[in-house]
Amino acid sequence: MSVKEMTAKEVAKKVINKDELFILDVRNESDFNDWKIEGENIEVFNTPYFDLLDGVEEILDKIPTDREVLVVCAKEGSSNMIAEMLSDEGFTVSYLKDGMKAWSEHLEPVKIGDLTNGGEIYQFVRLGKGCLSYMVVSNGEAAVIDSTRKSDIYLDFAASLNVEITHVFDTHLHADHISGGREIAQSTNATYWLPPKDAEEVVFEYSPLEGGNVVTIGNTDININALYSPGHTIGSTSFVIDEKYLLSGDILFIDSIGRPDLAGLAEDWVEDLRETLYNRYRELSDELIVLPAHFMIVEELNDDGSVAKPLGTLFAENHGLNIADEAEFRQMVTGNLPPQPNSYQEIRETNMGKITPDDDKQREMEIGPNRCAVR
Amino acid sequence: MNADKLLDAQGLACPMPIVKTKKAMNDMETGQVLEIHATDKGAKADLAAWSRSGGHELVQSIEENGVFKFWIKKG
Structure with missing residues (x-):
């Protein structure tokens, strides 16, 4: 045999x-x-x-x-x-x-849908680690959001679609995986956007991403509206794309919500997290399709391998969005937290540009589950 | 720390450090100590777990300039 x-x-x-x-x-x-x-x-x-x-x-x-x-x-x-x-x-x-x-490193691209004025949005599912990243494509241009460490996958994918990456975003400073954002931006001359409140210690140039920023991809007005939504980190920012998709970063997942403790300030950020989930997100349309930056369990995958659900469905079904009592909510997101991701402090420092471990070391730092959520 | 025998497993990838350790152990007497040098990062957790499951004692392990050094007492 x-x-x-x-x-x-x-x-x-x-x-x-x-x-x-x-x-x-x-x-x-x-x-x-x-x-x-x-x-x-x-x-x-x-x-x-x-x-x-x-x-x-x-x-x-x-x-x-x-x-x-x-x-x-x-x-x-x-x-x-x-x-x-x-x-x-x-x-x-x-x-x-x-x-x-x-x-751990494999990414599976899944098309999420078409955009109103032409163009598409793709989700890259990192099954081994539960990370989700995105590419928005319109009229020869592309934006990459929350990219993982292996930047060549996005560069190759953009090349196969014959589009040029012009904007790169991270919804927040990641603690569970090393962002490929800076590398992609450098090799394509794209603009790298980071929420300034998460980026106070970064050692490289970036464009400050703030609530109300509108970035256009292609010349067909695919708007990316930044929505300040602190809680997982103080700078966490969500995006509404094409008035149809809500990229929720690590704030809201399909069957869980973001944990507020990975930068060491759980108690301080609980209220921001609650404000974002229970007030700011409530003001958005129920019909927005939520596209998070993570999933925790394979049951969260749709039949086509994508991870996406309407906001209205999450308001009805996600336990973390249905805790009326504030004290109970505080207890859930600060007590009984799962272990923190492997090497999360070193990963944060790498994403700030403070340390530059070699490739093997970076790979080793990322091994293991992501653990960014609380259920 | 004194060892009865030295095994150089530097540059070898998994599973070879353990395969060689096991072989070297077979030729040793109970209570004798084998010193192992390896560069494969995976060897660290695997040698500890292998020692436990084989009834040996991992007496000491250190990292020196990228080389992992282990001392295992035969059980």
Whole structure:
């Protein structure tokens, strides 16, 4: 039997299509418990590779023969070895090319919809980390919002659509992933917009993004209206695009809301968060399609792999928008918070330009789940 | 710290540092200490977990100029 290679992109397709897959994850137990590949019809079983060096006999009865089997590790080497061992026992198995490293970085572009005067909006779904970023395209121009670290993906995508990136935005200073915004802006000469209240310590030039700013993409008046919406960070800004889409950053998610503590000021920002969610957002049209910067669980994905829902639906269904009592709300967003994202302080400093870790270090800092929300 | 044997696993990628450690351990006596030098970052958590599951004791681990050094006492 031969061992096949499966790419992160192929795994992404299986998650989105809800295909059946059995994953043997051979990383150590603590890495596995921290973070793994998830999907509705994906079954995952963990045994560290170093417990299988003498042979795979003891796990053979765990490996199904009625489904595809994928062996996964951190970088690829160990999964390749275990896949070979299973293959020698007569199983047909694959290993994940470049391991969880590739899974963490893979982006799946999904078209969200057309814009009124021509143009489209795309969502880039980072399944392995739950990050969502966006590209708005109109008449030869493009804007990138909340980009992830691997900037070449956006540059290549823009090139494939034959459009030029002219504006780059971050809705806030990210704490869970390294922004590719500055790199994209530098290589395309685009304007890089950051909310000034989040950018007080940044060491590079940017354009201050403030409530009321209107930026036009293309010459077909695709307006990006900035809406100051503090809470997750003091500078957090939402965008309304084409009067139809609400990019909510890390303030409002599909099934949860942003956490206010990642810059160390939970108590101070609870009221801003409540004001944004319970007053400012209430003034917006129920029909706006909410496009957040994260998802937490694969159940938040729509059938086409996108993460999007009308604001009206979220007002009805999102628990975080339905806590009438202010004290109870305060308790929910400041007490019982999940652990903070891995390396979040270093990630914030990298996004400010204060430190410049090498590529390997940056990749390592980002490994793991995002944990930007409270439910 | 004194070791009975030194294993140089620098430059090797996962799973080789552990594969070599296991091999070296097989030739040692209970209570003897193996010193391992590795550069693969993944080796850190994996060697600790492997020692636990194999009944060995990870006596000490340090990082020096990008090299991870481990001392494991055979159990």
